[in-house]
Amino acid sequence: MFKIATIIRHLSRPGGRCYGLLLAFLMSFPAHAADDVAALLKKADAYRLPAQAVRVETVVELYRNDTLDKERRYTVYIKPGRRSLVLMKSPAEIGQKVLMLADQFWLLMPDTQRPLRITASQKLLGEAAAGDVATMTWSEDYDGKVSGESEIDGEACLHLDLAAVRPGVTYTRVELYLDKRSKRPVKADLYVSSGKRAKEARYETRTVDGQPRVMAMTLHDDIQPNRRTVVRYLNIQAKEAPDEFFNPAALVRNSLAGW
Amino acid sequence: MAFPSPGFPLSNPLPQVGEGTCAQGMGKGDNAGLRYLIPLLLCSFAACAGEFNAALTLAPEWRGMETASPYYVAPPLVAAGRRAMRSDLELRYRDGGLNAQGTLRGNAREGESAQTKGILNQLYFDGESGAGSGYTAGKKVLSWGVGQGFRPLDLIQREDRRQLNPPPLEGVPLLAWQRYDAADSLTVAWSNPGYGAAALDRDDPGIAAYWYRLAERDDLHAVARISRRHKLEAGAGWARALGEEWTFHAAALYQRRGLTPLNTLAENGGTPLAAADPMQESARDGAVKAVAGMQWTGRAGFGVLLEGWYDGEAWTREQWRRLDALAATQHGLAAAVPQSWVDGNLAWSSRAFEYPNLLRENLLLRLSYEEENWKTHLEWLSTPRDGGLVTSAAATWQGDRQRVSFGLRHPGGAAGSAYARSPQARMAFVEWRYALR
Numbered sequence: 001m002f003k004i005a006t007i008i009r010h011l012s013r014p015g016g017r018c019y020g021l022l023l024a025f026l027m028s029f030p031a032h033a034a035d036d037v038a039a040l041l042k043k044a045d046a047y048r049l050p051a052q053a054v055r056v057e058t059v060v061e062l063y064r065n066d067t068l069d070k071e072r073r074y075t076v077y078i079k080p081g082r083r084s085l086v087l088m089k090s091p092a093e094i095g096q097k098v099l100m101l102a103d104q105f106w107l108l109m110p111d112t113q114r115p116l117r118i119t120a121s122q123k124l125l126g127e128a129a130a131g132d133v134a135t136m137t138w139s140e141d142y143d144g145k146v147s148g149e150s151e152i153d154g155e156a157c158l159h160l161d162l163a164a165v166r167p168g169v170t171y172t173r174v175e176l177y178l179d180k181r182s183k184r185p186v187k188a189d190l191y192v193s194s195g196k197r198a199k200e201a202r203y204e205t206r207t208v209d210g211q212p213r214v215m216a217m218t219l220h221d222d223i224q225p226n227r228r229t230v231v232r233y234l235n236i237q238a239k240e241a242p243d244e245f246f247n248p249a250a251l252v253r254n255s256l257a258g259w
Numbered sequence: 260m261a262f263p264s265p266g267f268p269l270s271n272p273l274p275q276v277g278e279g280t281c282a283q284g285m286g287k288g289d290n291a292g293l294r295y296l297i298p299l300l301l302c303s304f305a306a307c308a309g310e311f312n313a314a315l316t317l318a319p320e321w322r323g324m325e326t327a328s329p330y331y332v333a334p335p336l337v338a339a340g341r342r343a344m345r346s347d348l349e350l351r352y353r354d355g356g357l358n359a360q361g362t363l364r365g366n367a368r369e370g371e372s373a374q375t376k377g378i379l380n381q382l383y384f385d386g387e388s389g390a391g392s393g394y395t396a397g398k399k400v401l402s403w404g405v406g407q408g409f410r411p412l413d414l415i416q417r418e419d420r421r422q423l424n425p426p427p428l429e430g431v432p433l434l435a436w437q438r439y440d441a442a443d444s445l446t447v448a449w450s451n452p453g454y455g456a457a458a459l460d461r462d463d464p465g466i467a468a469y470w471y472r473l474a475e476r477d478d479l480h481a482v483a484r485i486s487r488r489h490k491l492e493a494g495a496g497w498a499r500a501l502g503e504e505w506t507f508h509a510a511a512l513y514q515r516r517g518l519t520p521l522n523t524l525a526e527n528g529g530t531p532l533a534a535a536d537p538m539q540e541s542a543r544d545g546a547v548k549a550v551a552g553m554q555w556t557g558r559a560g561f562g563v564l565l566e567g568w569y570d571g572e573a574w575t576r577e578q579w580r581r582l583d584a585l586a587a588t589q590h591g592l593a594a595a596v597p598q599s600w601v602d603g604n605l606a607w608s609s610r611a612f613e614y615p616n617l618l619r620e621n622l623l624l625r626l627s628y629e630e631e632n633w634k635t636h637l638e639w640l641s642t643p644r645d646g647g648l649v650t651s652a653a654a655t656w657q658g659d660r661q662r663v664s665f666g667l668r669h670p671g672g673a674a675g676s677a678y679a680r681s682p683q684a685r686m687a688f689v690e691w692r693y694a695l696r
Contacts, residue, residue, distance in 0.1 A: 091694035094312050114402035117506050119556050244391045249444030249471035253385050
């Protein structure tokens with residue numbers, strides 16, 4: 001069995017000019033593979049986030065034995081650079097805000113009017129973590145490889161094995177299944193840092209304004225199979241809120257009125 | 260000699276655990292007009308275009324009295340207050356930059372007639388004065404700095420962080436200007452504009468500045484304030500999240516003038532009984548307050564908070580010893596003077612238990628667990644100088660519209676500690692809150 005290093009040494013030896021081109025060709029494979037994954041993730045992201053800066057009206061539903069147990073509503077502002085601002089709209093949480101800047105989170109409670117640092121793992125509702133609601137892309141956070149093909153619910157899918165490229169993302173590893181033809185996200189297995197699978201996510205696509213969009217994500221819990229959390233994206237609108245609204249100290253202001 | 264009439268402590272009841280300056284401040288909005296005007300005004304907003312929210316809260320509580328405490332004074336000189344009920348109808352309205360929050364509160368306490376009052380918690384307007392700058396005018400809750408059990412940089416709001424079941428905060432009248440971009444923020448606030456000399460920090464007029472910077476992974480805070488009571492105050496704070504589970508924070512404040520209410524009889528000696536309130540504020544140059552802590556939050560819902568703080572305006576162990584010695588002397592005089600004279604003085608002294616921090620050095624350990632609808636915590640507050648210990652436990656269940664909380668607090672620790680000698684014994688509460696809309 002040849003070792004890669006042996007092959008490279010052999011191809012690179014002096015006088016091996018004709019092998020040089022072959023070497024360059026072989027060396028280019030990993031880069032192409034990475035480019036392929038990046039391109040696949042960007043295509044998959046486009047189903048979830050149609051513009052770089054958006055305002056998303058989100059509802060999170062927690063079902064127990066297929067019966068709706070709880071519901072929470074959020075308005076989410078997302079900007080490039082992994083910036084998200086979540087405004088909570090349900091009566092039980094009205095006035096609360098969560099700001100996400102890359103892997104850093106702040107929570108503002110309306111009673112104290114003081115931004116408080118929280119961690120990504122602090123949950124909003126059911127199986128939905130703050131990161132599940134505030135993050136809608138993979139391409140900025142993950143890289144990996146196409147590890148094969150699988151059939152999910154009768155659909156031929158590409159199986160991507162992704163690892164986080166940044167610290168502090170909600171899930172350190174994601175096994176993502178994209179529809180082989182359209183690259184539409186179908187399913188994801190979400191793993192935490194311990195290596196354990198935390199959730200399974202299923203993506204529901206509908207046509208909005210003539211474009212196919214992911215309009216719901218259902219999270220299943222492995223430990224409590226009678227529970228599922230559905231994150232529905234009621235309205236996704238291209239909107240660029242000013243940078244200063246993403247300052248933790250500005251959370252105490254009502255500056256987003258009209259945005 | 261004119262000693263306090265039996266009615267005195269009834270109008271200034273024994274401080275209740277968890278009722279500090281915030282509760283006193285509530286009285287500002289208490290008059291017959293506000294009682295009905297605020298709810299009517301806010302209800303009328305319901306027909307307007309903005310966001311209108313209403314919530315009903317019922318919060319019964321039970322407070323035990325420690326009859327063995329040297330500071331215990333029997334009713335009726337001090338109200339027993341064993342059972343009480345707070346009923347709040349809280350109304351909020353928000354439309355653009357306009358924010359209003361008011362409460363119609365009913366208070367019923369065992370042995371006293373029920374009272375209702377209207378409280379204007381907040382009424383302010385946030386306006387924009389250009390890109391990245393804005394102003395605030397009105398009464399607003401404005402909290403600054405870092406810390407869980409103690410926040411030395413909270414120069415305007417100055418809330419008591421040690422209340423077991425605090426009512427909604429009441430803001431401070433202010434005019435403020437703020438400039439902010441993606442990483443920096445500067446706020447200049449004139450609090451209590453037009454107010455004269457005040458007996459309480461929260462009513463003290465002053466000009467304050469607050470600077471915040473998000474520097475990579477660090478929150479940096481700096482504050483400065485000039486006021487009548489404290490002259491110059493200046494401080495800085497820091498917070499950082501490390502990974503997905505750890506947060507760290509620290510802050511320190513220097514006060515040009517520190518103010519501590521002390522019993523003049525205990526501090527100055529002389530006659531052991533006073534004819535007028537001997538609890539007088541004592542000023543000293545240069546007081547320091549500081550806090551440092553860390554918090555771990557695991558994915559499974561468990562959390563640990565460890566925090567220590569130093570409050571340079573709180574009492575020292577020696578000051579408590581002198582007050583204990585005074586109380587012992589006053590008890591010794593019971594055979595020679597009318598009991599009401601002794602009881603009146605003890606009631607005055609017992610106000611020392613009202614302060615948020617009984618001693619300067621404090622350590623807090625809180626274990627918490629959250630799972631879906633439930634949040635629970637168990638915590639211990641220790642005063643290592645005298646071995647005092649306060650144990651608290653609480654749980655909250657949050658539904659779609661309803662929230663139920665209940666908890667217990669028990670002061671104790673070493674026999675000679677301030678908490679163990681408190682006339683307050685254990686306390687329990689239940690709170691039911693229903694979001695009407």
